[in-house]
Structure formats: structure tokens, C-alpha cells
Amino acid sequence: MGKPVKSAVNISDDEIRASLEKGQIRLLDERGIDVMLFSPMASAMGHHFGNALVSRYWTEVNNDLIHRVCRLYPARFVGVCSLPQSAGVSPGECVEELERCVNEFGFVGCNLNPDPSGGYWTGPPLGDEWWYPLYAKLQQLDVPAMIHASATCNPAFHTTGSHYLNTDATAFFQLMESRVFRDFPKLRIVMPHGGGNVPYQAARYRALCIMNKWEPFDDFIKRIYFDTTVYNQDAMELLIKVVGVDNIVFASEMLGGVNTTDPATGKSFDDNGRFIDAISWLTDQDRSKIFEGNARKAYPRLDVALARV
Amino acid sequence: MGKPVKSAVNISDDEIRASLEKGQIRLLDERGIDVMLFSPMASAMGHHFGNALVSRYWTEVNNDLIHRVCRLYPARFVGVCSLPQSAGVSPGECVEELERCVNEFGFVGCNLNPDPSGGYWTGPPLGDEWWYPLYAKLQQLDVPAMIHASATCNPAFHTTGSHYLNTDATAFFQLMESRVFRDFPKLRIVMPHGGGNVPYQAARYRALCIMNKWEPFDDFIKRIYFDTTVYNQDAMELLIKVVGVDNIVFASEMLGGVNTTDPATGKSFDDNGRFIDAISWLTDQDRSKIFEGNARKAYPRLDVALARV
Numbered sequence: 001m002g003k004p005v006k007s008a009v010n011i012s013d014d015e016i017r018a019s020l021e022k023g024q025i026r027l028l029d030e031r032g033i034d035v036m037l038f039s040p041m042a043s044a045m046g047h048h049f050g051n052a053l054v055s056r057y058w059t060e061v062n063n064d065l066i067h068r069v070c071r072l073y074p075a076r077f078v079g080v081c082s083l084p085q086s087a088g089v090s091p092g093e094c095v096e097e098l099e100r101c102v103n104e105f106g107f108v109g110c111n112l113n114p115d116p117s118g119g120y121w122t123g124p125p126l127g128d129e130w131w132y133p134l135y136a137k138l139q140q141l142d143v144p145a146m147i148h149a150s151a152t153c154n155p156a157f158h159t160t161g162s163h164y165l166n167t168d169a170t171a172f173f174q175l176m177e178s179r180v181f182r183d184f185p186k187l188r189i190v191m192p193h194g195g196g197n198v199p200y201q202a203a204r205y206r207a208l209c210i211m212n213k214w215e216p217f218d219d220f221i222k223r224i225y226f227d228t229t230v231y232n233q234d235a236m237e238l239l240i241k242v243v244g245v246d247n248i249v250f251a252s253e254m255l256g257g258v259n260t261t262d263p264a265t266g267k268s269f270d271d272n273g274r275f276i277d278a279i280s281w282l283t284d285q286d287r288s289k290i291f292e293g294n295a296r297k298a299y300p301r302l303d304v305a306l307a308r309v
Numbered sequence: 310m311g312k313p314v315k316s317a318v319n320i321s322d323d324e325i326r327a328s329l330e331k332g333q334i335r336l337l338d339e340r341g342i343d344v345m346l347f348s349p350m351a352s353a354m355g356h357h358f359g360n361a362l363v364s365r366y367w368t369e370v371n372n373d374l375i376h377r378v379c380r381l382y383p384a385r386f387v388g389v390c391s392l393p394q395s396a397g398v399s400p401g402e403c404v405e406e407l408e409r410c411v412n413e414f415g416f417v418g419c420n421l422n423p424d425p426s427g428g429y430w431t432g433p434p435l436g437d438e439w440w441y442p443l444y445a446k447l448q449q450l451d452v453p454a455m456i457h458a459s460a461t462c463n464p465a466f467h468t469t470g471s472h473y474l475n476t477d478a479t480a481f482f483q484l485m486e487s488r489v490f491r492d493f494p495k496l497r498i499v500m501p502h503g504g505g506n507v508p509y510q511a512a513r514y515r516a517l518c519i520m521n522k523w524e525p526f527d528d529f530i531k532r533i534y535f536d537t538t539v540y541n542q543d544a545m546e547l548l549i550k551v552v553g554v555d556n557i558v559f560a561s562e563m564l565g566g567v568n569t570t571d572p573a574t575g576k577s578f579d580d581n582g583r584f585i586d587a588i589s590w591l592t593d594q595d596r597s598k599i600f601e602g603n604a605r606k607a608y609p610r611l612d613v614a615l616a617r618v
Contacts, residue, residue, distance in 0.1 A: 238543055258517070
């Protein structure tokens with residue numbers, strides 16, 4: 001642990017192809033999805049594990065592997081990197097790896113873990129200037145950060161249950177009570193899991209913005225993109241209603257935290273495009289934004305990456 | 310701090326009356342509410358503050374004051390106590406104060422803080438036997454615990470925003486992955502804030518129960534009561550739909566975290582009975598359960614307390 005060594009990853013291209021053909025590519029085809037943004041598995045980012053050098057080597061190896069995937073299937077996968085975060089280490093230390101992935105590999109975004117301690121929340125909140133060197137680089141490169149936790153080592157939390165969803169709500173609130181978007185007006189942020197609790201608790205957030213004289217909630221929420229990884233009809237409708245059709249980016253977890261069949265429908269929980277199809281008050285233009293247009297807006301380099309194909 | 314002294318609280322009955330007549334009693338009358346369960350203010354429980362003896366004295370003083378309120382207005386207020394919790398101290402140490410409040414004062418329930426560290430989550434989860442002496446006493450006395458955080462001293466969280474709501478979701482998940490209800494089948498638990506994120510993220514919880522072979526989500530959720538402190542129509546409908554009319558207990562925060570007017574409606578955010586009135590698919594019997602019957606079921610000693618009036 002103290003003296004990590006970085007060596008070659010012994011996975012052949014054929015092994016990568018075999019894994020993807022029976023996994024993500026099969027599901028993309030089944031569900032009519034053209035392109036997937038592919039990032040290292042969030043729960044395995046493991047920023048709390050070892051030290052900053054362990055995190056750096058592990059992150060580089062993972063981003064390299066994502067790059068190999070994207071080169072093998074340039075029409076299906078576009079890369080998003082993880083960052084070599086480590087508890088107590090300046091986020092400025094991640095800038096070099098972000099630049100490598102964007103400039104050398106053509107990646108279009110990154111994952112940003114607001115709690116690299118893994119559930120102990122020992123670091124400064126996202127509104128603190130501690131994070132500003134990273135925000136400056138994100139804005140300069142014009143790539144978004146998806147806010148996403150990794151696994152928790154705190155027994156109070158469950159990784160893909162309470163920890164992920166709490167992290168979404170916590171990060172949203174940290175940004176809402178901060179001046180981050182005044183200091184970085186072009187910073188792009190994407191929230192996973194349909195925003196954790198934000199659409200359901202919108203009235204509370206709205207009231208707290210009024211009571212604290214913050215930017216009105218209905219203006220603030222437009223600064224952020226929300227993905228659609230909620231898995232029933234009612235939640236999907238609430239999400240789109242609260243956030244609005246211009247800030248919703250289609251996503252499902254392939255393969256992720258809800259990788260099983262819903263006995264009520266006989267379909268996989270994460271086969272969630274059908275919930276969007278079923279919303280009667282969406283127009284074809286709305287659906288086009290949710291399934292494609294908003295992703296191109298949130299990830300401006302996506303157009304460039306796809307034009308290369 | 311190291312040598313706390315407990316002395317008399319210099320608040321006269323007239324001062325108590327003056328505060329309540331222009332506060333809670335005015336609002337109860339305006340909103341047609343007969344009886345309110347009155348507990349010490351959650352954000353001021355302050356279990357992270359000082360040491361166990363500070364927490365004990367402060368909790369006793371607060372519970373004594375609640376008891377005075379209930380004696381002054383026995384037809385309007387029924388007492389719910391806070392507990393002298395302290396980070397790292399066994400919950401068994403709270404049993405004596407719980408018994409005092411229930412047996413001597415006629416209180417009908419308590420607040421239970423799953424994170425007495427105030428946002429650092431340093432203690433064992435609610436599924437740990439660490440909590441069992443308290444659960445045994447709650448079950449024996451037949452009084453429910455409302456799960457509720459106090460203020461956070463961790464800058465990652467906002468007390469009435471992310472910390473309260475995260476705590477609801479965290480506690481729900483800790484219980485869901487535990488054997489607490491197998492070991493204490495008659496334990497009564499109430500969740501505030503409409504369950505934090507639970508109704509919105511129900512499909513994720515449902516999937517995780519299947520993947521982990523836990524009790525099915527739709528059975529587990531019936532073991533817990535949820536209050537109605539969500540503040541718009543869509544959230545209220547989602548809450549009641551997911552939890553079911555038999556497990557919903559009417560509540561609003563009077564006066565609490567959302568103490569302001571909604572500019573969209575001109576009404577106070579926490580005047581939330583109207584959302585229940587407006588749900589077309591509820592019957593009169595359903596509304597009767599939500600506004601009264603379920604509270605009598607969740608708090609069995611409420612009947613006794615009100616019969617004394």
C-alpha cells in the first residue's frame with residue numbers, strides 16, 4: 001500500500017470485446033441506444049483507498065482501459081474519466097489527469113466525487129475555494145462533471161442505496177448555498193440518480209432558498225443537468241416536471257446498481273426509456289431533447305467525438 | 310462545559326402562554342387542527358454538544374418544559390420527549406429519561422437521533438445491537454420513536470436541508486438491511502419529512518431488496534409510519550401512493566424548517582392539509598386515517614392521554 005507499483009493490465013482486446021458484446025452492447029442494441037458515455041465504475045473509484053499515489057495509478061489504469069474500449073467501438077462508446085482524488089488532497093492535483101483524458105483521449109467529461117473519504121465527509125464542501133482549481137479547468141476545457149460518490153467505508157451508509165442518493169442531495173445543497181456558479185458561470189454539472197431527493201423535496205428546497213435569500217430554486221435548478229436514472233413512471237414524471245425538459249439527460253445504469261428484473265413488469269428496472277415514452281404531456285421535440293439534444297448541450301465535446309466516427 | 314450545573318428555567322407560565330397563543334395555537338386554530346404532538350425542537354437537541362452530562366441536563370430541562378406546555382393546554386398538546394443521547398454513549402443510557410417522560414408525564418413517544426455526532430456518522434447503524442436496550446424499552450412501553458436528526462456541525466451538510474433528509478433515507482436503509490423488526494416485531498418507527506427520498510426512489514429500494522434477498526420493499530415499508538411534511542401536491546400524492554393510506558400520519562412543521570409563504574400560492578408552505586384534501590382518489594375514510602386514525606395507531610398511548618382531558 002505504501003509503495004504502489006503501476007504495471008501493465010493483462011486484458012486482451014478480445015476479452016474486452018467478449019465482455020461488452022454480452023453486456024453493454026447487447027443491452028444498447030436491445031434498447032435502441034446508439035451511443036453510451038462510458039466511465040470507470042463509480043463504486044470502484046475507491047478514492048478512500050490507500051493514498052494519493054494509489055488513487056493516481058488506479059485512476060490512470062481505469063481511464064486507459066476506458067480509452068481502449070472507446071477505440072474498439074468508436075461509434076458506440078465515448079469516454080468519461082474518473083479523477084485521482086484522495087481525501088485531504090487538493091482537487092487541483094486532478095487537473096493533469098483530466099487534461100490527459102480530454103486532450104489525448106478525446107474524453108468528454110469526468111466524474112467528481114464530493115466525498116473522497118468514502119462516507120465520512122471530512123473534506124470541504126463543493127462551495128469552498130478548495131475545489132476552484134478543478135472548476136477552472138473544467139470550465140476552460142468545457143467538459144461537465146457528473147457528481148458521483150464511490151463506495152462507502154462507513155457502516156452507517158449503503159453504497160448504492162443511501163450513500164449515492166445522500167451524496168446527490170448533499171452536493172446539490174452545497175452548490176445551492178454557494179457562489180460557485182457566480183464564480184464559474186459556464187461550469188457544467190450533471191446530477192445522477194434523478195437528483196437523489198431533489199424533485200420530491202422541491203418545495204422544501206424552494207422554501208429554504210426564500211428564507212435564506214439565495215437565488216430562487218426554480219432559477220438555480222436550471223444551472224444543473226439531471227439524469228433519468230429513476231425506475232418507475234411516477235418518479236420519472238415528477239423528475240421531468242420539476243427540472244424541466246431542457247435540463248434532463250437520458251441515462252440508465254448499464255450495468256449498475258439496479259441490475260435485476262422488476263417482478264411487477266417483467267422488465268429490467270434500468271430499462272427506463274419506456275417511462276419517458278409513456279409520458280403523455282411530452283412532445284416529440286421534448287423527447288428528442290431528453291434522449292439526445294440535452295446530452296449534446298451538457299457535453300459540448302460529444303459532437304466533436306461523434307463527428308470523428 | 311466540563312462541569313455542567315442544572316438550575317431552574319426562568320420562564321413563567323404567562324410567557325409560555327404568550328408564546329404559544331401567537332404561535333402554535335393560532336396556527337392550530339387557523340388550520341382546524343385539534344391536537345398537536347409537541348416535542349423539544351429537533352435542531353436544538355444538540356446531542357453532539359458538550360458531553361453526556363450536558364446532554365442529560367439539557368434534555369431533562371427541555372422535556373420538563375414540554376410537560377409544562379402540555380399541562381397548560383391538555384386538550385391541545387400531548388408530549389413527545391427527546392432523549393439524552395451523546396456520541397459514543399450507549400442508547401441504553403436513555404431508557405431512564407424515556408420512562409420518566411412516559412410514566413410520570415404521560416408522554417406518548419420520543420425522538421431518536423440516529424447520528425448523535427451531528428453529521429459525522431461515527432456511531433453504529435440502527436441495525437446494530439448497540440441500539441437494542443432502547444428498542445426493548447420502546448417496545449415494552451409501546452411508544453414509537455420518530456427518527457430525527459439534530460443540527461449538524463459538519464460543514465458538508467445543511468441542517469434542515471441535506472442533513473435532515475439524508476438522515477431519513479440513511480435510517481430507513483439501516484433498518485431495511487437489518488433484523489431489527491424480526492427481533493422487535495412490535496417496535497414502532499415514524500419517519501419525518503415524508504421519508505426523505507424513499508417514495509421518489511422506491512424503485513431503487515425495491516430493486517436492492519430483490520438483489521440482496523431482503524424482505525420485499527412493499528412489505529417492509531408497511532412496518533414504518535411516514536409523516537406528511539412534504540409541501541406540494543405532487544410530492545404528497547407520490548408519498549401516499551407509495552406508502553399507502555394505512556401508514557401515513559398527518560404532520561406539518563409548526564413551527565419548523567419551512568416557516569415562510571409560498572409565493573406561488575400565497576399560503577404558508579407548511580399549511581399542507583390542503584394537499585391531502587385535494588387528492589381525488591382518497592376516500593373520506595382514507596382522510597380520516599391520515600388525519601387521525603393512523604396517529605392513534607402509531608402512538609397507542611394517545612388515546613389514554615386524550616381520554617384524561
